[in-house]
Amino acid sequence: xxxxxxxxxxxxxxxxxxxxxxxxxxxxxxxxxxxxxxxxxxxxxxxxxxxxxxxxxxxxxxxxxxxxxxxxxxxxxxxxxxxxxxxxxxxxxxxxxxxxxxxxxxxxxxxxxxxxxxxxxxxxxxxxxxxxxxxxxxxxxxxxxxxxxxxxxxxxxxxxxxxxxxxxxxxxxxxxxxxxxxxx
Amino acid sequence: xxxxxxxxxxxxxxxxxxxxxxxxxxxxxxxxxxxxxxxxxxxxxxxxxxxxxxxxxxxxxxxxxxxxxxxxxxxxxxxxxxxxxxxxxxxxxxxxxxxxxxxxxxxxxxxxxxxxxxxxxxxxxxxxxxxxxxxxxxxxxxxxxxxxxxxxxxxxxxxxxxxxxx
Numbered sequence: 001x002x003x004x005x006x007x008x009x010x011x012x013x014x015x016x017x018x019x020x021x022x023x024x025x026x027x028x029x030x031x032x033x034x035x036x037x038x039x040x041x042x043x044x045x046x047x048x049x050x051x052x053x054x055x056x057x058x059x060x061x062x063x064x065x066x067x068x069x070x071x072x073x074x075x076x077x078x079x080x081x082x083x084x085x086x087x088x089x090x091x092x093x094x095x096x097x098x099x100x101x102x103x104x105x106x107x108x109x110x111x112x113x114x115x116x117x118x119x120x121x122x123x124x125x126x127x128x129x130x131x132x133x134x135x136x137x138x139x140x141x142x143x144x145x146x147x148x149x150x151x152x153x154x155x156x157x158x159x160x161x162x163x164x165x166x167x168x169x170x171x172x173x174x175x176x177x178x179x180x181x182x183x184x
Numbered sequence: 185x186x187x188x189x190x191x192x193x194x195x196x197x198x199x200x201x202x203x204x205x206x207x208x209x210x211x212x213x214x215x216x217x218x219x220x221x222x223x224x225x226x227x228x229x230x231x232x233x234x235x236x237x238x239x240x241x242x243x244x245x246x247x248x249x250x251x252x253x254x255x256x257x258x259x260x261x262x263x264x265x266x267x268x269x270x271x272x273x274x275x276x277x278x279x280x281x282x283x284x285x286x287x288x289x290x291x292x293x294x295x296x297x298x299x300x301x302x303x304x305x306x307x308x309x310x311x312x313x314x315x316x317x318x319x320x321x322x323x324x325x326x327x328x329x330x331x332x333x334x335x336x337x338x339x340x341x342x343x344x345x346x347x348x349x350x
Binding site for chain 1: 345
């Protein structure tokens with residue numbers, strides 16, 4: 001909040017409040033860089049950087065704490081921002097809040113995430129060791145996503161019909177427990 | 185022999201009892217092993233087995249005990265041969281637990297339900313385990329897909345193939 005107050009107090013440009021949000025929005029959400037923005041070329045790059053860092057910190061911290069609008073307003077008032085800018089900031093914040101939460105929620109380590117499954121059914125007839133084997137066999141591939149690296153180390157395995165029944169039974173148990181847990 | 189019991193033990197046993205050469209016994213055992221594994225591999229019928237050994241010119245009594253030997257051990261030999269077949273990693277078991285993520289460094293006050301699973305697979309004689317996670321919606325999708333897979337085996341197409349193969 002320190003930088004924010006300092007920068008805002010300087011009141012260099014008329015549209016500074018909006019610029020701040022725009023910067024933070026761009027940098028935090030879409031990750032492009034502010035110094036190249038032609039609308040901001042008249043502003044001292046150092047101030048611009050401070051301003052950007054302050055806005056980004058403010059937005060991320062508010063998002064992280066799940067701060068409500070009144071808390072954000074109070075904080076900005078402490079930083080001596082005028083009413084109009086605070087309102088503008090809060091309106092923009094409200095608009096982007098959900099996207100911000102999704103972004104913040106996705107940061108951090110978690111086990112490999114299953115996103116889908118594909119399967120193939122085969123009927124085994126014979127192999128070089130054994131004739132007349134005659135049994136169905138499933139090949140299951142779990143599509144997996146790694147949240148950290150974005151890689152997709154899929155998990156494949158074969159199973160008999162009984163094993164697949166076992167697997168499905170267990171997944172159903174989990175789904176039932178999940179349903180019960182959400183009703184509590 | 186098949187299960188890797190030391191052959192030398194039997195060899196000495198037979199050597200002493202039968203008073204014949206090492207080579208003779210070795211050939212005898214190898215012949216017996218070949219006869220039993222090949223017959224079991226092809227799953228030949230009682231009649232076919234008898235026809236096959238009749239040409240070898242043994243006594244009726246020996247033929248009878250060979251047949252008995254085949255019938256008694258066929259199931260086990262097929263099990264062992266089945267283990268030798270090329271295999272993909274295969275399903276062993278699954279453990280699961282329900283989690284709700286409540287907070288993280290980057291976001292406080294979350295409510296994010298998840299199913300954490302430990303999937304045990306058999307891979308080249310070893311057992312491996314992997315920890316995976318999924319969300320409730322995907323879990324239901326997985327169940328639906330895999331139930332379809334199970335149901336497929338009961339469809340006319342599959343049943344016809346299975347019937348005609350036997």
